[in-house]
Amino acid sequence: GENVEQHPSTLSVQEGDSAVIKCTYSDSASNYFPWYKQELGKRPQLIIDIRSNVGEKKDQRIAVTLNKTAKHFSLHITETQPEDSAVYFCAAKAGNMLTFGGGTRLMVKP
Amino acid sequence: DAGITQSPRHKVTETGTPVTLRCHQTENHRYMYWYRQDPGHGLRLIHYSYGVKDTDKGEVSDGYSVSRSKTEDFLLTLESATSSQTSVYFCAISEAFTGELFFGEGSRLTVL
Numbered sequence: 001g002e003n004v005e006q007h008p009s010t011l012s013v014q015e016g017d018s019a020v021i022k023c024t025y026s027d028s029a030s031n032y033f034p035w036y037k038q039e040l041g042k043r044p045q046l047i048i049d050i051r052s053n054v055g056e057k058k059d060q061r062i063a064v065t066l067n068k069t070a071k072h073f074s075l076h077i078t079e080t081q082p083e084d085s086a087v088y089f090c091a092a093k094a095g096n097m098l099t100f101g102g103g104t105r106l107m108v109k110p
Numbered sequence: 111d112a113g114i115t116q117s118p119r120h121k122v123t124e125t126g127t128p129v130t131l132r133c134h135q136t137e138n139h140r141y142m143y144w145y146r147q148d149p150g151h152g153l154r155l156i157h158y159s160y161g162v163k164d165t166d167k168g169e170v171s172d173g174y175s176v177s178r179s180k181t182e183d184f185l186l187t188l189e190s191a192t193s194s195q196t197s198v199y200f201c202a203i204s205e206a207f208t209g210e211l212f213f214g215e216g217s218r219l220t221v222l
Contacts (some may be wrong), residue, residue, distance in 0.1 A: 001169060006152070032208045043200065043213040044153065051208075089152050093208060097169065100152035 002027040002094045006101025013080050014109050021104045023090035024072040032093035033066060033073050038103075039086045047088075048075070080108045113137050116201050116214040124222050129188040131217050133201030135181075141204045142184040143211065144168075144176060146197040153200065159184055160207070191221045 003026040013019050025033075034049035050057045050064045050073065057064050061080075066073040073092075077084055085108045090101040113136030123129055133142060141160055145153040145168075155168030157176040165176050173195060175187045188195055201214040 004152075009150070034210070036211075043215055044211075045213070046210045049210070091153075096158070096166065096207075097155060098211070099169070100154070102150050102152045 002030060002092055002097060002099040004090060004092050004099050004101040006090050006104055008104060009102065010105045010107070012107045012109060015080060015082060017080055019077045019080050019084070019106055019108075021075045021088055021090070021106070022072060023074070023092070023101050024070075025092040025099075026071065027092070027094040028068075028071065030071075030092040030094040032098075033064070034091050034093075034098075035062075035064060035075050036089045036091065036100075037086045038089065044089060077106075080106075082108050082110050084108050114201060114203055114212055114214045116199075116217045118217060119215065120218050122220045122222065123191055125192055126190050129191050129219065129221075131186040131199055131201075131219070133184040133186070133214060135184075135203050137203060137205075137212070138181060139203040139205045139212075140181075141207060142178065143202040143204075144174070144184070144186045145200045145202060145213075146170065146195075147200060147216070148197050156186065156199075188219075191219075193221050195219065196221045 006023045031052040036044040037047045038044040063076045143158040144156040154170045159165045159178040199217045202211040
């Protein structure tokens with residue numbers, strides 16, 4: 001089955017800096033790559049997603065890039081703010097299964 | 111927030127006892143899922159449903175069963191709970207198979 005590796009597991013940045021989280025996947029049939037944000041004690045919520053026919057997608061301060069050849073995709077957050085502090089999960093979908101990475105705890109220091 | 115509720119939200123039980131978690135949605139979404147969340151493992155799919163009485167296994171289905179007798183309800187049962195099933199369980203729904211998942215608030219289960 002699909003295997004999704006996510007790095008780093010923790011990331012600390014200063015407010016205003018950029019943050020990058022990277023994921024790799026194993027199944028070349030994966031065609032849908034969402035990112036979820038989970039604030040402490042809350043439920044995960046979708047923040048952005050990308051499909052395999054697109055290389056990059058942006059939504060205000062967040063962007064996701066996809067390299068199908070290398071089988072990796074990344075989340076970029078610019079001008080980080082304290083409210084960006086959360087755990088972020090990448091995921092990849094192949095067939096019927098959406099497989100999540102292990103998560104990245106992002107801490108934005110004011 | 112999508113209309114999805116889980117019950118109970120917290121449960122402490124003993125090894126060997128049966129446990130049922132309930133997920134209820136008011137969105138009329140076709141797809142429903144049960145995930146478990148453990149530190150370092152992200153969210154792992156236990157079972158999912160693509161319609162009434164239509165269910166299938168996920169990546170960590172051993173020790174769990176599910177039932178969906180109505181569109182709005184998806185039950186997760188641990189026939190004989192073990193300590194390794196201590197976790198936070200999330201129900202999720204989606205309208206399309208490749209679409210946004212809307213998660214419930216989670217059910218924290220502790221098996222002593």
